Amino acid sequence: MDNAHLQGHERFTMRQKTTLMVNQYVVTAARPDGSEGEVVAYAEQKPMSLKEEVTIYTDESKDRVLCVFEADQVLDVGAVYAVRDGAGEPIGSFREKPVASMLRSTWVLEQPGTAELTGRERNAVVAVLRRVWDFLPFTDFVPFLWPYHFDFTEGDKRLMAVDKKFGLRDRYVLDIADPAADRRLAIAQTVALDALQSR
Numbered sequence: 001m002d003n004a005h006l007q008g009h010e011r012f013t014m015r016q017k018t019t020l021m022v023n024q025y026v027v028t029a030a031r032p033d034g035s036e037g038e039v040v041a042y043a044e045q046k047p048m049s050l051k052e053e054v055t056i057y058t059d060e061s062k063d064r065v066l067c068v069f070e071a072d073q074v075l076d077v078g079a080v081y082a083v084r085d086g087a088g089e090p091i092g093s094f095r096e097k098p099v100a101s102m103l104r105s106t107w108v109l110e111q112p113g114t115a116e117l118t119g120r121e122r123n124a125v126v127a128v129l130r131r132v133w134d135f136l137p138f139t140d141f142v143p144f145l146w147p148y149h150f151d152f153t154e155g156d157k158r159l160m161a162v163d164k165k166f167g168l169r170d171r172y173v174l175d176i177a178d179p180a181a182d183r184r185l186a187i188a189q190t191v192a193l194d195a196l197q198s199r
Contacts, residue, residue, distance in 0.1 A: 001029075001040050001058065006183045009176075012040065014190055016170035022047045023195045026060070027187055030173065041066050043191045050074050052081070054191055056184070067091060067184040069192065076196065083188045092185040094192060103128060105197060109152055109160075109189055114180055117159060119152040119189070150193060162190050170194050 011030040016023065027041035042060045046053040053070040057063070065086035071079040077098050083091045092111035100106035100120075104127040107119040121127040126148050152160035159178040165171040174190045176183065 001038065003184070006040055007179075009040070009183065011176070012174040012183075012187065012190075014172040014174060014187075014194075016194060018169070023054075025191050025194070027056075027174075027190075034173070041187050043187075043195075045195050052076065052079070052196060054188070054195060056188060056191065067188055069094075069188045081188075081192065081196075083185050085184065091182055091188075094185075094189050096196070103131070105150070105193075107150075107152075107189065107193075109185070111180075111182055111185055114178075115154045117152040117154055119150045119160070119162075119193075122149040122151050152189075160186060162193055 009029045012027055013030050013036050014025055014027045016025050023045040025043040026039060027043070028036040029038050029040050031037040039059050041056050041058065042062065043054055043056040044062075046055065051071045051074055053068065055068050056066045058066050067083055067085050069081045069083045071081055073079050078095070080093055080095045082093050085091055090112070092109070094107055094109045097106040097108060104121045104124055106121075109117040109119055130148065147166045148164050150162040151158050159176070160181060161175045163173045163175075165173065172190060172194070174186060176186055
């Protein structure tokens with residue numbers, strides 16, 4: 001799917017593949033009934049890298065790069081993740097706000113020529129419960145099953161949302177209300193919400 005066609009979609013689904021060594025994700029354009037449609041992206045996190053890096057391809061053949069995001073430093077705390085297209089041209093960036101994220105994960109999404117978006121967990125109670133879950137013994141092998149949601153807003157206006165669905169497997173729905181939002185950047189941010197955070 002070319003970028004012009006990609007921009008015409010407002011809803012996507014993302015699911016994590018079951019693998020042992022590396023995070024992999026399949027992104028599809030959602031059908032009207034919410035089911036998975038055409039594959040538009042396949043993401044793979046680079047293993048054993050000093051700085052976090054994820055390559056997002058147009059499909060699982062990995063023949064063509066849709067975009068790449070990479071941290072600007074070795075430490076995750078305070079890192080800015082630059083997103084570039086397959087030719088290395090900048091698309092935008094995102095970063096987590098460490099202090100705000102202590103109780104409620106908060107991200108800042110930036111795209112040149114558009115307003116900065118703040119992405120925050122919708123439900124503060126669920127956010128706290130997730131953090132408590134992370135401290136419980138033996139939960140490394142038992143995922144947090146309850147759904148949670150991120151709203152990306154400009155002021156009080158919600159322009160993007162990422163909803164994790166209930167279940168053992170990590171599945172998300174990405175909704176984009178802003179026609180100017182670069183879908184590649186939105187997909188990269190959605191991948192990061194799972195790949196870069198303890199879930």
